[in-house]
Amino acid sequence: MRGKKFFGLVGVLILMLLFAFSTVSLAQNxxxxxxxxxxxxxxxxxxxxxxxxxxxxxxxxxxxxxxxxxxxxxxxxxxxxxxxxxxxxxxxxxxxxxxxxxxxxxxxxxxxxxxxxxxxxxxxxxxxxxxxxxxxxxxxxxTSGGDVNVPIFGDKSEAGMVLLVKTQSGYRAISEGETISKDDVVLLQIIAGTFPTGGYRIELDEPDIVYPVGNNPGKITLTGTFYKPGPGDMVTQAFTTPTKTIELGKFPAGQYELVVNVKNLGEFRTIFNVK
Structure with a gap:
């Protein structure tokens, strides 16, 4: 009970601080x-x-x-x-x-x-x-977003990862080590390869982003899972290329390492620079 009471008092204090300074902010514009x-x-x-x-x-x-x-x-x-x-x-x-x-x-x-x-x-x-x-x-x-409907940019025949940026006409792939602008919106596309039937899908978790500080580069880490159809599942009888594209957003200047580990598919790495 003492713990709950203590945190309750802390909450009241925070609200008092918030009210006092937000009032000053509005009053002084x-x-x-x-x-x-x-x-x-x-x-x-x-x-x-x-x-x-x-x-x-x-x-x-x-x-x-x-x-x-x-x-x-x-x-x-x-x-x-x-x-x-x-x-x-x-x-x-x-x-x-x-x-x-x-x-x-x-x-x-x-x-x-x-x-x-x-x-x-x-x-x-x-x-x-x-x-x-x-x-x-x-x-x-x-500056951040979620799933995006984007054409496939990578090799459809095998599993892989592609980084994209938005352009006036659509999207373009960026190569490893390429330098982009801090105004560019970055997207990540994971491709599972091509399969003779449907029923496959890729799911990605929220990215964990550590931004560059001083000479220390930034790092973006994602995990996910590649799901395959099970025995007896109803699937499309046609060749399909499962992909997942998400918007990562804009990034401040610095170097970034991107590491994506997708269960049942593999680990993918790349580096890009922002200025």
């Missing part, structure tokens, strides 16, 4: 607000993104048509033996087209082997993407 907080919240309330040496922890407070709010903190591993060059963290809100950006720079606090960003409240436009330095905290919903 401010697009971007970053405020330091002196309260503390238990770690289980936070989600985490980043790498082994740089991590951002955040609580998403709300999102509506006009704005959204977060509570966040961050840490960077930096040995005291290394000459300290970083002394600030940049809180950034970037528009979907990348043409507009709000930035607030906060002083980093040294804590033994770590540089820490103290707890802050962030209120920003709902269609912007939040960053701490170059780490995306949460991708804007407008």
């Amino acid at each position: 401010t697009q971007f607000i970053v405020k330091k907080l002196t309260v503390t919240f238990p770690d289980p309330l936070f989600k985490s993104v980043g790498t082994k040496t740089f991590s951002v922890q955040y609580i998403k407070l709300y999102e509506d048509k006009e704005s959204k709010g977060y509570i966040l903190k961050a840490w960077l591993f930096q040995s005291v033996n290394v000459q300290e060059t970083k002394n600030t963290f940049k809180i950034r809100a970037v528009s979907a087209d990348g043409k507009k950006e709000y930035v607030e720079e906060l002083k980093a606090e040294r804590d033994k082997l770590y540089l820490r960003l103290p707890l802050v409240l962030v209120i920003m436009p709902s269609n912007y993407t939040l960053y701490v330095d170059n780490q995306i905290v949460e991708q804007s919903k407008q």
Whole structure:
């Protein structure tokens, strides 16, 4: 009971903070607000993104048509033996087209082997993407999508993977290591090969995306399953080429490794660059 009561009080406190600062935002017609907080919240309330040496922890407070709010903190591993060059963290809100950006720079606090960003409240436009330095905290919903009906681009005779980008006339395949624009919408197509009957299908899970930070490349990981017809299943008596195409969205600048592991079909890998 004490635990439930404690988390209930935390929820009330979050709502009070949200109301107070969102009211200020509306009153001042401010697009971007970053405020330091002196309260503390238990770690289980936070989600985490980043790498082994740089991590951002955040609580998403709300999102509506006009704005959204977060509570966040961050840490960077930096040995005291290394000459300290970083002394600030940049809180950034970037528009979907990348043409507009709000930035607030906060002083980093040294804590033994770590540089820490103290707890802050962030209120920003709902269609912007939040960053701490170059780490995306949460991708804007407008840049992602789901299943897409796209012609088959790969070799139909065998299992394979193709990366695509949208063009004015449709879609085009990109080769391994190719550099694309951060304005390009990226799609993934998995092809199972060609079979003498129907009844085959590919299902993919949601992608796990780690964005590039500094010199560390990003990584996109997907898993899925290739389903085959069972004995007695009614299937189309014609040659079919099972495919699955999903929209991954737009990506910030950096190098990305894409790894897709489809059960009963195989593992596929490629690399692409974004500038």
